[in-house]
Amino acid sequence: MSAAKQVIVVGAGIIGASVAWHLAKAGANVTVVADSGAGGFATPNSFSWINASWGNPEPYFRLRTRSMAEWTRLAHDVPGIPLEWCGGLCWDLPPAELEAYAVEHSAWGYGIERVDRMGAARIEPNLTKLPDFALHVAEEGVAEPVAATQALLVDAVQRGLRMMGGTAVTALVQTNGRITGVDMSGGRIAADEVVIAAGAGSPAIAATAGLKLPIETPPGLIVHSRPYEKLLNGLVIGDRLHMRQTAEGRIIAGSDFGGADPGMDAAATGRELFAAMKSMLRDADRLELDFHSVGYRPTPIDGFPIIGRAEGLSGLYVAVMHSGITLAPAVGLFAAREILDDARDPLLEPYGLTRFAQ
Numbered sequence: 001m002s003a004a005k006q007v008i009v010v011g012a013g014i015i016g017a018s019v020a021w022h023l024a025k026a027g028a029n030v031t032v033v034a035d036s037g038a039g040g041f042a043t044p045n046s047f048s049w050i051n052a053s054w055g056n057p058e059p060y061f062r063l064r065t066r067s068m069a070e071w072t073r074l075a076h077d078v079p080g081i082p083l084e085w086c087g088g089l090c091w092d093l094p095p096a097e098l099e100a101y102a103v104e105h106s107a108w109g110y111g112i113e114r115v116d117r118m119g120a121a122r123i124e125p126n127l128t129k130l131p132d133f134a135l136h137v138a139e140e141g142v143a144e145p146v147a148a149t150q151a152l153l154v155d156a157v158q159r160g161l162r163m164m165g166g167t168a169v170t171a172l173v174q175t176n177g178r179i180t181g182v183d184m185s186g187g188r189i190a191a192d193e194v195v196i197a198a199g200a201g202s203p204a205i206a207a208t209a210g211l212k213l214p215i216e217t218p219p220g221l222i223v224h225s226r227p228y229e230k231l232l233n234g235l236v237i238g239d240r241l242h243m244r245q246t247a248e249g250r251i252i253a254g255s256d257f258g259g260a261d262p263g264m265d266a267a268a269t270g271r272e273l274f275a276a277m278k279s280m281l282r283d284a285d286r287l288e289l290d291f292h293s294v295g296y297r298p299t300p301i302d303g304f305p306i307i308g309r310a311e312g313l314s315g316l317y318v319a320v321m322h323s324g325i326t327l328a329p330a331v332g333l334f335a336a337r338e339i340l341d342d343a344r345d346p347l348l349e350p351y352g353l354t355r356f357a358q
């Protein structure tokens with residue numbers, strides 16, 4: 001039997017954790033190196049809506065819905081993943097566009113139910129402002145991001161993964177045109193393959209091997225209340241305000257699911273957003289703002305994920321994206337198959353790095 005493949009995964013956010021877990025499960029010898037703890041940087045600041053909602057072309061919709069199905073599999077296989085299919089009530093588009101989205105995505109098989117004001121009130125009885133027309137998707141949900149990431153890494157450690165938290169990768173090591181390891185603050189380690197799953201930190205690492213990753217990192221602000229009695233049943237994707245209640249009981253909100261633009265004064269933006277959120281909820285007089293967070297979304301410039309090997313640089317795999325909470329299970333599964341068996345899933349076809357060369 002050949003020796004297990006040695007793989008270094010750079011990054012301990014939801015993407016690094018999922019890729020590492022799937023590799024470890026498939027028998028690879030995996031080391032995760034991250035300058036954060038288990039949980040990453042964008043991941044703890046995420047709204048964490050798992051969806052294949054409007055605005056996605058069909059191939060991307062298919063990848064997202066596949067990943068939604070893979071979340072159920074992952075939560076079954078990994079103890080302690082807090083996944084809830086709580087459903088999403090959405091009216092953040094003008095009615096005609098909402099209807100066009102319903103027609104298109106229903107034809108693709110998305111489980112959309114049209115609801116009127118009374119229907120919305122049945123789904124979310126504590127909303128003060130109800131839409132005349134909204135769409136409800138029962139199959140949308142949430143995975144609490146840090147707990148899910150940690151659960152993946154804890155389980156992977158039990159499968160033999162080595163975790164090196166608090167360690168920065170300073171450069172990729174290149175030998176005869178092949179990536180053979182990483183240089184870190186504490187020395188060098190060798191591997192058969194290196195996976196860059198370092199979110200916003202990915203371009204700097206890739207650049208050390210001459211590889212350009214075209215990524216932007218727009219900020220997103222989310223407000224977090226103190227834990228409160230249950231007011232929301234699921235995701236509320238309202239006009240200019242998106243909110244949900246976390247497993248801990250906090251109500252969190254952004255002005256869209258990617259978070260609000262923090263502006264010049266993030267604290268003031270947070271206070272305004274919190275007031276707007278509070279005014280949308282009945283029986284929320286004791287609801288208090290606890291803190292706001294600003295996360296940086298690792299977003300490839302065309303908005304779609306970068307998942308795959310780097311052309312002309314063997315031994316290197318890249319997995320960087322926005323919507324990483326939705327996509328993590330499918331990306332982890334497909335990346336592990338490609339790294340270990342050289343089998344690229346057809347759903348990944350549009351998401352290679354070569355598209356930026358054209």
Ligand SMILES: Cc1cc2nc3c(=O)[nH]c(=O)nc-3n(C[C@H](O)[C@H](O)[C@H](O)COP(=O)(O)OP(=O)(O)OC[C@H]3O[C@@H](n4cnc5c(N)ncnc54)[C@H](O)[C@@H]3O)c2cc1C
Nearest residue numbers: 012013035036040042043049169199201220259295324326
């Ligand atoms: C405000 C906001 C709202 C969002 N809402 C949603 C949503 O509703 N649904 C959804 O699906 N997605 C959402 N996203 C996007 C999602 O959160 C991200 O796509 C996802 O968290 C990215 O995970 P990641 O593991 O790639 O990155 P991160 O969580 O940022 O992890 C990066 C990891 O790389 C490590 N790293 C970086 N550089 C180095 C280095 N040089 N050496 C060692 N380690 C390094 C870091 O330490 C960290 O561990 C949102 C994001 C934000 C910010």
